[in-house]
Amino acid sequence: MxxxxxxxxxxxxxxxVLGGSNGRYEFMSLTKPLNRSSTPNLLQRQGSDPITAxxxxxxxxxxxxxxxxxxxxxxxxxLPEEDGIRLNPSLIRVxxxxxxxxxxxxxxxxxxxxxxxxxxGSVRPLMKLIEISxxxxxxxxxxxxxxxxxxxxxxxxxxxxLFIGLLLDLVLVAVVKAMVRRRxxxxxxxxxxxxxxxxxxxxxxxxxxRAAMCGRFLLAHLVLAAPLRVLVLLxxxxxxxxxxxxxxxxxxxxxxxxxxxxxQYNLVEMLxxxxxxxxxxLGQLA
Numbered sequence: 001m002x003x004x005x006x007x008x009x010x011x012x013x014x015x016x017v018l019g020g021s022n023g024r025y026e027f028m029s030l031t032k033p034l035n036r037s038s039t040p041n042l043l044q045r046q047g048s049d050p051i052t053a054x055x056x057x058x059x060x061x062x063x064x065x066x067x068x069x070x071x072x073x074x075x076x077x078x079l080p081e082e083d084g085i086r087l088n089p090s091l092i093r094v095x096x097x098x099x100x101x102x103x104x105x106x107x108x109x110x111x112x113x114x115x116x117x118x119x120x121g122s123v124r125p126l127m128k129l130i131e132i133s134x135x136x137x138x139x140x141x142x143x144x145x146x147x148x149x150x151x152x153x154x155x156x157x158x159x160x161x162l163f164i165g166l167l168l169d170l171v172l173v174a175v176v177k178a179m180v181r182r183r184x185x186x187x188x189x190x191x192x193x194x195x196x197x198x199x200x201x202x203x204x205x206x207x208x209x210r211a212a213m214c215g216r217f218l219l220a221h222l223v224l225a226a227p228l229r230v231l232v233l234l235x236x237x238x239x240x241x242x243x244x245x246x247x248x249x250x251x252x253x254x255x256x257x258x259x260x261x262x263x264q265y266n267l268v269e270m271l272x273x274x275x276x277x278x279x280x281x282l283g284q285l286a
Contacts, residue, residue, distance in 0.1 A: 183201065184249070
């Protein structure tokens with residue numbers, strides 16, 4: 001579209017909005033109030049050129065941003081509110097992104113047993129043995145066998161609640177994994193023992209939750225000598241460490257798993273069932 005200057009070559013005053021003299025255009029601040037003495041001349045020029053007036057009206061801040069935005073611009077408020085928010089990213093989002101990057105980098109550096117040709121590939125069979133020791137199926141099978149073979153009411157009560165705690169752990173971990181849906185590390189090999197559909201997700205580590213809960217349970221309800229208590233703590237720590245060394249989980253998956261399993265034990269204590277309570281519940285159901 002030809003400019004106002006090309007359309008009105010005879011005018012020496014330039015554009016009524018841009019301003020200018022001697023055929024030179026100069027931008028005029030929108031926040032600067034117009035000179036009262038020049039207002040009649042401005043209206044006269046716009047009236048003499050209706051096409052230019054319509055173009056200027058369509059490009060005005062009032063038409064583009066609405067009456068409220070034009071009022072803010074005229075008072076010198078600057079950018080609209082949405083632009084200001086876009087230019088100021090959330091500090092929490094930046095911090096979380098930085099922590100996620102550190103987590104991924106550290107997890108990759110610690111995955112030294114992810115495959116046979118890794119730097120610690122020779123230790124991979126031992127790490128997989130520790131992995132199986134924290135799996136849910138051996139724990140459920142072993143607890144059910146001890147519950148069946150126990151000949152004392154106290155032993156049956158302990159094994160019964162441990163079995164309930166293991167089932168509760170499986171349900172809670174599956175729910176959290178299905179909600180978060182965090183993928184496992186890229187350097188992980190899907191050669192785990194007895195996996196299910198939800199095991200393709202990484203957060204949280206089910207082995208870590210189980211190790212923390214069972215560790216607290218054994219230390220609280222079994223009479224163990226000091227060396228055995230140290231072995232229980234060492235086993236729980238090695239189970240969590242093996243998840244990162246094998247590349248199964250990120251560091252935050254294991255840390256949250258330990259925290260979750262620690263509080264799962266408190267939930268088991270709240271829902272503690274005695275044999276008499278269990279018999280009463282079964283009698284009501286029958």
